Amino acid sequence: MTALSPTPRPTARLNREARLAATKDKVRTRSFLVRNKYLFLRRLSQAAVLALFLTGPLFGLWIAKGTLASSMTFGVLPLTDPLVVLQMLAARHAPEGLAILGAAIVLVFYGLVSGRAYCAWVCPIDPVTDLAFFLREKLGLQAKGWQPKPETRFWVLAMVLVVSGVAGSIAWELVNPITHAFRVVVFGSVASLTFVVAVFLFDLFVARRGWCSHLCPVGAFYGLVGSRALVKISTHARDACDHCMDCYAVCPEPHVISPALEGAKTGASPVILSRDCTTCGRCIDVCDRGVFRFTHRFDASETAVGAAVRSNCSGETP
Numbered sequence: 001m002t003a004l005s006p007t008p009r010p011t012a013r014l015n016r017e018a019r020l021a022a023t024k025d026k027v028r029t030r031s032f033l034v035r036n037k038y039l040f041l042r043r044l045s046q047a048a049v050l051a052l053f054l055t056g057p058l059f060g061l062w063i064a065k066g067t068l069a070s071s072m073t074f075g076v077l078p079l080t081d082p083l084v085v086l087q088m089l090a091a092r093h094a095p096e097g098l099a100i101l102g103a104a105i106v107l108v109f110y111g112l113v114s115g116r117a118y119c120a121w122v123c124p125i126d127p128v129t130d131l132a133f134f135l136r137e138k139l140g141l142q143a144k145g146w147q148p149k150p151e152t153r154f155w156v157l158a159m160v161l162v163v164s165g166v167a168g169s170i171a172w173e174l175v176n177p178i179t180h181a182f183r184v185v186v187f188g189s190v191a192s193l194t195f196v197v198a199v200f201l202f203d204l205f206v207a208r209r210g211w212c213s214h215l216c217p218v219g220a221f222y223g224l225v226g227s228r229a230l231v232k233i234s235t236h237a238r239d240a241c242d243h244c245m246d247c248y249a250v251c252p253e254p255h256v257i258s259p260a261l262e263g264a265k266t267g268a269s270p271v272i273l274s275r276d277c278t279t280c281g282r283c284i285d286v287c288d289r290g291v292f293r294f295t296h297r298f299d300a301s302e303t304a305v306g307a308a309v310r311s312n313c314s315g316e317t318p
């Protein structure tokens with residue numbers, strides 16, 4: 001690991017054909033599995049979370065009892081969605097001690113690890129919105145469609161708490177697509193499928209990445225919780241970037257990438273510090289130049305592999 005000396009941007013020297021050829025060469029050297037490693041790991045993680053709740057009803061082996069909102073694992077580990085506890089407080093309902101303990105555990109975990117890791121690694125709606133995004137791209141549907149502003153999710157979050165206060169109940173849980181997706185998988189609820197399909201159709205036909213990146217109050221809440229979290233993605237080899245835009249194309253929150261990836265000019269850290277990053281690792285998967293990696297928020301080191309990678313990929317002299 002060394003600090004980088006200023007390097008001319010590769011785009012200044014490579015024409016588009018050369019960059020595409022370079023990308024193809026790199027693709028051939030990375031297997032399908034490697035190019036989708038974190039995607040598969042995330043699906044495994046999301047399935048494993050649901051499996052913890054399914055072993056009871058299916059095989060009589062009760063690992064986790066309850067729901068994603070409030071559960072008990074192995075009879076000793078209470079976990080509660082802190083947003084549910086906040087709604088209870090707004091509705092003037094006193095949560096039980098166990099619920100508060102469960103919420104504290106969840107807050108500490110996501111506060112330290114990464115708030116929005118919940119979105120990428122746990123939430124059962126994520127595969128649904130990812131599928132809608134995939135189909136939207138495949139079908140060549142209108143690039144962005146109607147898009148609410150990304151900060152709309154924070155207004156929705158505020159509204160969720162206000163409504164709880166006014167209604168005196170945890171009203172959001174009646175319509176929360178995450179709760180309904182859980183019910184579909186674990187309880188086989190057909191009625192709940194309506195809410196999941198609604199999110200899917202919204203993302204497919206109305207707004208690109210509409211739900212998770214613009215509206216969901218749960219994602220907004222966990223983003224706030226993880227504002228200072230430790231686990232981050234770094235563009236540690238940003239001088240190797242050939243501006244193919246693959247990372248922007250797959251990232252659910254593409255605005256988080258530029259400050260780090262383009263930050264060499266201004267001396268900005270290569271670490272993606274935005275609370276909106278879900279630490280999904282998809283940028284690591286798709287980047288054939290090895291620009292991204294998992295790290296911690298204080299790791300400002302860079303890897304001077306750019307010249308070598310550019311040379312390997314394009315045959316140019318570094």
Ligand code: SF4
Binds near residue numbers: 129212213
């Ligand atoms: S934004 Fe909301 S629905 Fe989307 S993955 Fe995150 S918590 Fe789940």
Ligand code: SF4
Binds near residue numbers: 277
């Ligand atoms: S920057 Fe990478 S890890 Fe963060 S949300 Fe985008 S694709 Fe996922």
